[in-house]
Amino acid sequence: xxxWALLWGAALLVSGCAGAPPAPRQRPAPPGRxxxxxxxxxxxxxxxxxxxxxEALRRGGAAPPEPGxxxxxxxxxxxxxxxxxxxxxxxxxxxxxELAFERETEALRRAYEGEADIPPRDRYVDTVGYYERLxxxxxxxxxxxxxxxxxxxxxxxxxxxxRAAEAYREVLRRDPDTPYRDEIHMRLGEVAFDDGRxxxxxxxxxxxxxxxxxxxxxxxxxxxxxxxxNLERYPExxxxxxxxxxxxxxxxxxxxxxTLEVLSKTxxxxxxxxxxxxxxADHPEVADRGPDLYRKLGDLFLDAxxxxxxxxxxxxxxxxxxxxxxxxxxERGILAAYRIRRDVEAAMTRRESWVRRYGPGSAWDRAxxxxxxxxxxxxxxEEGLRLAALYRHxxxxxxxxxxxxxxxxxxxxxxxxxxxxxxxxEMAYRYADALREAQRFREAADAYRRVxxxxxxxxxxxxxxxxxxxxxxxxxxxxxxxxxxxIESHADFVRWNxxxxxxxxxxxxxxxxxxxxxxxEAAAAVYERLRAGHPASAQAARSWxxxxxxxxxxxxxxxxxxxxxxxxxxxxxxxxxxxxRELVVFSVFKQGEAAEAAGRIDEANRHFLRxxxxxxxAQASRIALYRAAENLRNAGRQGEAAELYERxxxxxxxxxxxxxxxxxxxxxxxxxxxxxxxxxxxxxLFRGSSDPAEAADALFxxxxxxxxAERWDRAADRYAEFARRFPDDPRVAEAWVGRAEALxxxxxxxxxxxxxxxxxxxxGPGAYHRARAALALARRRLERFRAVELRGDLxxxxxxxxxxxxxxxxxxxxxxxxxxxxxxxxxxxxxxxAFEHMKQALLESERPEGLSPEELEEYDFLLEERAxxxxxxxxxxxxxxxxxxxxxxxxxxxxxxxxTRLEALVPWAYRRPEQAVTAVDPPAPPPxxxxxx
Numbered sequence: 067x068x069x070w071a072l073l074w075g076a077a078l079l080v081s082g083c084a085g086a087p088p089a090p091r092q093r094p095a096p097p098g099r100x101x102x103x104x105x106x107x108x109x110x111x112x113x114x115x116x117x118x119x120x121e122a123l124r125r126g127g128a129a130p131p132e133p134g135x136x137x138x139x140x141x142x143x144x145x146x147x148x149x150x151x152x153x154x155x156x157x158x159x160x161x162x163x164e165l166a167f168e169r170e171t172e173a174l175r176r177a178y179e180g181e182a183d184i185p186p187r188d189r190y191v192d193t194v195g196y197y198e199r200l201x202x203x204x205x206x207x208x209x210x211x212x213x214x215x216x217x218x219x220x221x222x223x224x225x226x227x228x229r230a231a232e233a234y235r236e237v238l239r240r241d242p243d244t245p246y247r248d249e250i251h252m253r254l255g256e257v258a259f260d261d262g263r264x265x266x267x268x269x270x271x272x273x274x275x276x277x278x279x280x281x282x283x284x285x286x287x288x289x290x291x292x293x294x295x296n297l298e299r300y301p302e303x304x305x306x307x308x309x310x311x312x313x314x315x316x317x318x319x320x321x322x323x324x325t326l327e328v329l330s331k332t333x334x335x336x337x338x339x340x341x342x343x344x345x346x347a348d349h350p351e352v353a354d355r356g357p358d359l360y361r362k363l364g365d366l367f368l369d370a371x372x373x374x375x376x377x378x379x380x381x382x383x384x385x386x387x388x389x390x391x392x393x394x395x396x397e398r399g400i401l402a403a404y405r406i407r408r409d410v411e412a413a414m415t416r417r418e419s420w421v422r423r424y425g426p427g428s429a430w431d432r433a434x435x436x437x438x439x440x441x442x443x444x445x446x447x448e449e450g451l452r453l454a455a456l457y458r459h460x461x462x463x464x465x466x467x468x469x470x471x472x473x474x475x476x477x478x479x480x481x482x483x484x485x486x487x488x489x490x491x492e493m494a495y496r497y498a499d500a501l502r503e504a505q506r507f508r509e510a511a512d513a514y515r516r517v518x519x520x521x522x523x524x525x526x527x528x529x530x531x532x533x534x535x536x537x538x539x540x541x542x543x544x545x546x547x548x549x550x551x552x553i554e555s556h557a558d559f560v561r562w563n564x565x566x567x568x569x570x571x572x573x574x575x576x577x578x579x580x581x582x583x584x585x586x587e588a589a590a591a592v593y594e595r596l597r598a599g600h601p602a603s604a605q606a607a608r609s610w611x612x613x614x615x616x617x618x619x620x621x622x623x624x625x626x627x628x629x630x631x632x633x634x635x636x637x638x639x640x641x642x643x644x645x646x647r648e649l650v651v652f653s654v655f656k657q658g659e660a661a662e663a664a665g666r667i668d669e670a671n672r673h674f675l676r677x678x679x680x681x682x683x684a685q686a687s688r689i690a691l692y693r694a695a696e697n698l699r700n701a702g703r704q705g706e707a708a709e710l711y712e713r714x715x716x717x718x719x720x721x722x723x724x725x726x727x728x729x730x731x732x733x734x735x736x737x738x739x740x741x742x743x744x745x746x747x748x749x750x751l752f753r754g755s756s757d758p759a760e761a762a763d764a765l766f767x768x769x770x771x772x773x774x775a776e777r778w779d780r781a782a783d784r785y786a787e788f789a790r791r792f793p794d795d796p797r798v799a800e801a802w803v804g805r806a807e808a809l810x811x812x813x814x815x816x817x818x819x820x821x822x823x824x825x826x827x828x829x830g831p832g833a834y835h836r837a838r839a840a841l842a843l844a845r846r847r848l849e850r851f852r853a854v855e856l857r858g859d860l861x862x863x864x865x866x867x868x869x870x871x872x873x874x875x876x877x878x879x880x881x882x883x884x885x886x887x888x889x890x891x892x893x894x895x896x897x898x899x900a901f902e903h904m905k906q907a908l909l910e911s912e913r914p915e916g917l918s919p920e921e922l923e924e925y926d927f928l929l930e931e932r933a934x935x936x937x938x939x940x941x942x943x944x945x946x947x948x949x950x951x952x953x954x955x956x957x958x959x960x961x962x963x964x965x966t967r968l969e970a971l972v973p974w975a976y977r978r979p980e981q982a983v984t985a986v987d988p989p990a991p992p993p994x995x996x997x998x999x
Contacts, residue, residue: 138165156200156207163196163213167220186225193220211240218253231257248278248286255289268293284310284318288325295328300336304345307332311352326355330362334370339363339379357383357390364399373403377412388423389433394446414457417450418471421478451479452489459500469504476500485516491523495530507537507544511551518562528566531559570596570605574612581612590616607636614649623660627653651677651684658690667697678717688718692727699730708734712747719754728754732767745771745780762792769804778812781805782819789822799826799835806842817846824880837889840881844893847874848900856911867907871900887951891960894947898967901940905933937971944968948976 141162144150150158170190177184197213197220204210214236221230234250244250255270271293274286291306307329311322333341342363346356360383367376380396380403387393397416404413424430424443434440455475461467476497485494498513511534517523518530538552559566574596580589593609593616600606610633617626630649637643658673674690681687695710711731715724732747748768755761769784785805789798802823806816823839826832851870856863875897882893908929917925944964951961968976 138162141165153207156204156209159196159200159204160209160212163193163200163216166190166192166196167216186223189224190220194224211237214240215246218250222253227257227260248274248282251278252282252286252289255286259289259293264293264297268297284313284315284321288321288328291325291328291332295332295335298335300332300341303332304329304336304341308345308349308352311355312349326358326362330359330366333359333363334366338367338375339382342379343382357387357392357396360386361392361396361399364396368399368403368406371406373407376400376403384423389430391434391439393424393430394439394442397446410457414454417454418475420447420450421482425482448479448483448489451475451482452493455479455493456496459496462500463503469500472500473497473504488523491517491520491526495526498530498533502533502537505540507541510537511541511555515558518558528559528563528568531555531562532568535559567603567605570600570603574605574609577609577612581616586616586620604638607633607638608642610636611642611646611649614646614653618649618653618656621656623653623656627657647681647684651681651686654680655686655690658693662693662697667701670694671697682717688714688721688723691717692723695727695730699734704734704738707731708743712750715747715750715754719750720756724754725751725760728764732771736771741771741775742777745769745775745777745784749784758792762788762795762797765791766795766797766801769801773804773808776811778808778814782808782812782814786819789826796828796830796832799823799828799832799839802826803835803839803842806839816842820846833884834886834889837881837884837886840877840884841889841892841896844874844877844881844896847877848896851900852903856907858912860911860914864911867904871904874900887954887956888958888960890950891947891958891964894943894950895960895964898940898943898947898964901936901943902967905936905940908933908936941968941971944971 141158145155145158167190170193174184174189194217197217200207200213201210201217214233218230218233218237221227221233231254234254237244238247238250251270251274255267255274258264258267258270268290271286271290274282275290278286287306287310291303291310294300294303294306307325310318310325311329313322333345337344342359346353346359360379364376364379364383367373367379377400380399383390383396384393397420400416401413404410404416422428424447430443431440434443455472458467458472458475459469462469462472476493479493480490480497483490485491494513495517498510498517501507501510501513504510514530514534514537518527518534520527535552535555538548538555541548542552574593577589577592577596580586580592590613593613596603596609597606610629614626614629614633617623617629620626627650630646630653633646634643634650637646654673654677658670658677661667661673662670671694674694677684677690678687678694691710691714695707695714698704698710699707708731711727711734714727715731718724728747728751732744732751735741735743735747745768748764748771752761752764752768755764765784765788769781769788772778772781772784775781782805785801785808788795788801789805792798795801800823802819806819806823808814809816809819820839820843824836824843826836828836847870851867851874854863854867854870856867878893878897882890884890911929913922913925944967947961947964948968951957965976
């Protein structure tokens with residue numbers, strides 16, 4: 067609140083004080099000179115005086131510049147000339163500043179007209195430069211006073227309010243009695259106010275109030291009041307604002323209106339309603355402002371969500387000034403507070419009081435009779451009485467109030483406004499309803515008659531006539547003498563409403579009530595009577611659907627289906643057709659369920675399948691198709707069940723039933739060994755799934771199924787698609803191995819796939835498949851290694867064979883680095899076997915031609931020397947494999963083979979143990995997901 071007040075008050079002061087800066091008071095003539103020209107009132111006047119002074123300078127010996135585009139340059143040149151008298155330079159600088167001001171003001175104007183914006187810091191740059199140069203170099207010159215004053219203005223235009231304040235303070239310091247002291251105090255007060263220096267601001271405003279001119283005093287009082295307000299010195303603020311408010315000068319009416327606003331805020335902070343009442347009691351001279359203050363203070367409480375105080379203030383204002391033109395506004399304020407607070411009861415009670423406060427003959431009515439305000443009053447009270455009467459009536463109907471209050475309000479409304487308007491006619495009907503509810507049946511019947519027999523209003527004729535029949539029927543129970551009138555009332559209904567469709571409606575409503583009560587047979591009989599007596603009515607057509615509902619609840623599903631189909635034929639709109647269609651669907655489905663429960667599977671499936679054929683889009687149809695397939699599966703008719711499951715998936719792709727159906731179909735085909743169909747179902751499941759995990763399982767299962775079907779190209783493609791689509795799945799390495807094996811089985815090149823498997827980061831079972839890939843790559847190189855025969859160019863063949871061996875050993879080393887027993891032992895065995903092969907290949911290699919027997923013997927000896935270390939390396943690998951197996955406590959087939967080779971190569975060192983260590987199987991590949999098994 068305080069910050070808002072500071073800003074708002076500053077804005078008001080700016081609006082009152084802004085404008086071109088007036089020149090300061092007349093400067094004293096410098097020593098040795100004649101009296102200066104009269105003081106300039108504006109910058110334009112100062113410009114003319116400066117030109118005259120410069121002309122005098124020219125006559126004194128220095129040639130002034132001629133007017134024109136280069137005038138500024140000539141003045142600048144005059145400043146620089148050695149012959150220019152020093153005491154004339156302040157006047158030249160003052161003239162340059164005035165010229166710069168004119169030029170830069172024009173530039174700002176053009177920018178504004180061009181809808182451009184010049185930032186405050188970029189405004190009046192040259193003007194400020196000349197003025198600052200003047201006061202800096204010639205601070206004691208007579209022109210410095212003018213420069214300081216104009217700097218204050220220009221700084222303000224640039225948004226440099228503190229510098230502006232310093233300049234204005236300098237003016238006051240130099241000339242305390244300047245005629246512009248009031249304006250300067252106002253500007254200094256404004257700066258201090260904006261900076262939050264409220265005591266300082268108050269001092270400036272108080273100086274204007276106490277010694278200033280009348281033209282500034284009201285604004286200063288207003289701003290002084292704001293200072294006190296923000297200092298929370300509310301009594302002083304009230305007094306300052308009161309002095310503004312009590313000022314009778316008609317030219318200050320706008321300021322007085324603004325003062326009313328802020329005075330209301332001050333009273334709010336000072337104590338609210340008691341403060342306002344105290345203020346008005348102490349200042350009777352402003353009593354005519356009382357209604358305004360009550361309303362504004364109430365508005366402030368309302369805006370502050372202080373609803374109780376808002377209501378109290380408005381109500382006090384109405385009580386204090388009961389004939390004020392603002393009473394209606396305050397009444398609306400009271401209602402607004404109640405509405406926001408959702409206090410309907412209080413709002414309606416207030417509306418009820420309006421008859422006394424503003425009704426015919428009241429003081430307010432006498433004060434404003436025949437005016438536009440009276441018409442406004444009528445509109446407000448008419449609505450208020452109507453709402454209050456309806457509210458009281460509604461509460462009485464809910465047992466929360468007295469019906470007598472509603473009756474009194476209805477009566478007051480009809481007495482004041484009559485029943486000639488549409489609203490009045492409705493109120494007359496409601497009044498009759500209230501009389502009926504009060505069991506004043508005689509009066510209610512007469513009131514209903516008045517409504518029903520009106521020729522100019524017809525919207526309540528049928529209702530009123532029917533209600534008249536009702537209340538007369540109640541009267542008959544108490545007074546049989548009313549029987550004739552009761553009978554006559556039916557004739558009146560026909561006479562007043564000759565084309566009424568109510569008879570069919572009554573029958574339909576009767577059947578509906580019976581249906582809602584669960585009396586199904588009776589309801590069905592009523593609907594049948596309606597169709598027999600009024601076959602062409604819309605109600606007869608609508609009754610078919612209700613009949614179907616009765617029969618459905620009675621579990622007569624075949625009859626319900628027949629009735630629902632009639633309803634479908636007779637339905638008049640889309641909603642009815644939808645309801646009828648649902649009844650047909652559920653009736654057919656229930657017939658299938660009933661046959662299914664009785665064990666008549668084929669009959670049940672006929673119902674289910676005809677439902678699917680006729681209503682494929684119905685939710686029940688997918689359930690029916692699924693149930694039909696389940697029935698066949700449970701009956702052992704697996705092939706037929708699979709066909710229906712797949713039909714379900716094709717017909718309702720993406721549904722939960724479709725996914726379940728595809729899984730079940732694939733399991734059936736898997737049990738039958740039809741791997742192609744399994745793969746197709748898994749692919750369909752993959753395409754229709756939105757769950758990434760489910761889609762991954764389905765695609766992986768499809769790839770495995772294609773592999774089992776020996777459709778190697780499809781298997782390879784699906785494995786590759788799996789790896790690309792699900793790169794974070796732990797089965798990616800296995801997928802690449804699967805693709806490699808499928809390519810290999812199909813005659814393709816598996817190299818890249820094996821390499822991709824090895825390159826896939828994986829842990830656990832995934833790492834096992836990486837190891838398998840490394841072994842496969844090693845085996846491929848070992849096959850090529852064995853195929854190289856050491857014949858012909860022995861050196862080249864040997865180099866080729868050794869290179870392949872090294873490459874194979876590298877892959878075997880990678881495989882052995884993955885800690886799986888069967889992989890490690892196989893890698894070590896194959897390494898040893900490779901060195902044994904290399905030894906044997908060397909020994910069996912082709913001998914060079916033309917060797918003598920001695921040379922041949924020497925050659926063979928050299929070969930044996932080279933081959934023997936290879937055997938030792940083979941033994942080393944075998945020994946390492948056996949040692950690893952022993953430490954791990956496991957035996958694999960590869961360990962058995964290594965034992966066999968060691969027994970053959972170093973029989974003195976290895977013997978078979980009497981009892982083999984129990985073998986531990988290598989870890990199996992990761993199991994297939996549940997959905998794939």
